[in-house]
Amino acid sequence: MRTLILLMLPLLALAEPMEVAARDGANLQRPVWSADGAQLAYEANFHEAKKVELYVGDPAAKRFQRISPASSGVSSMTAGFSTTSSGGSVAHELTWSPPGIGRFIYAGTNEMGDFDLYIAGGGAIAAHPGADGGAAWSPDGKWIAFTSARTGQGDVYLIDVASIEKPPRQITSDKTSAELYLAWSDHGGKLAWVGHSGTTGDNIWLLPALDDTPIKLTSMTGSQSRPSFSPNGNLVAFYATGADSKDRWDLYVTTAQSDSKPTRILQSVVPNATGPAWHPSGDALVTVLDDDQRFDPIVTVPVDGGDPTVVELGTVGHGDIDVAQGKDGKARIAYVAQGRVTDTTRAFKKLYVAQLP
Secondary structure, eight states: OHHHHHTTSOEEEOOOOEEEEOOTTOEEEEEEEOTTSSOEEEEEEETTTTEEEEEEEETTTTEEEEEOOOSSOOOOTTSOOOOSSOSOSBEEEEEEOOTTTOOEEEEEEOTTSOEEEEETTSOEESOOSSOEEEEEEOTTSSEEEEEEOTTSSOEEEEEEGGGTTSOOEEOOOOTTOEEEEEEEOSSTTOEEEEEEETTTEEEEEEESSTTSOOEEOOOOSSBEEEEEEOTTSSEEEEEEEETTEEEEEEEEEEESSTTOOOEEEESSEEOOTTOOEEOTTSSEEEEEEOOGGGTSOEEEEETTOOOOEEEEOSEESOOOEEEEEOTTSOEEEEEEESEETTOSOOOSOEEEEEEEO
């Protein structure tokens, strides 16, 4: 029945998407636009080799540079930076700084086979035994939040960018859960994350301001995952396992306050690696519908719960997406897909860019 309904959904015709990257033997994943929409990062997952490579570059010119951890840990913002493979087999989870800083943070394997955070233009920051990852750079440029297992539990830490060489500040210490999927609001300094517990399930937590006490944003049954703030910071979108099925992810929206009441706006979606993607207007979300018969189409769905609209791209087998507004004011989508409808061979996911209305 769901497929029959989808056949009647309106189609949103766009300009022809441009294929900007492909890697032999790898599925591309996790595209992330820079804050100004000029640069794009993506990962190449070589599953058989158990290797993940990170690339950053200009999608319009189709020029990307591989980024690898520097061979030695350096905490300076101005130290040398290596772009040759030296530190291990995984580089991923890139987070961009605000435009005025022009840097990025990512997680990479160090010489010991553990994960550290690395900064473009420098080396490892806040290095410590125990895996660090999931960094998120605050939109005002002052803070870098990340998750660390250095105490044996996944806790949230903050790095003061003005004193990046100093030890990070620990802001959570819940021994019953691990904190994952950090996300900042664009305004107001709010920080959200998922509290992962093997006994009570996964819930979304919100830190209204850095000196506040975290509040529980969701208390639903099942699991909630990957929070993402609306452009004005008033709403939080997230995924949750279906109320009637643990094998299905649905898309929800709630207010960014303690008495929030989540609303399901779309059923059966493919979770995005960086969380639900907001249209720059703030009145809609862009997501991948979990529908094999339609080859997992990309759709836009109003936050008020209106019907979704299929984004007609001419590509199939869609995966991770990201949406950004360029300097020209136009919204652009970066996404991965197995190929075009007309392709006779669809072996690995490639990276595409298109314009949204």
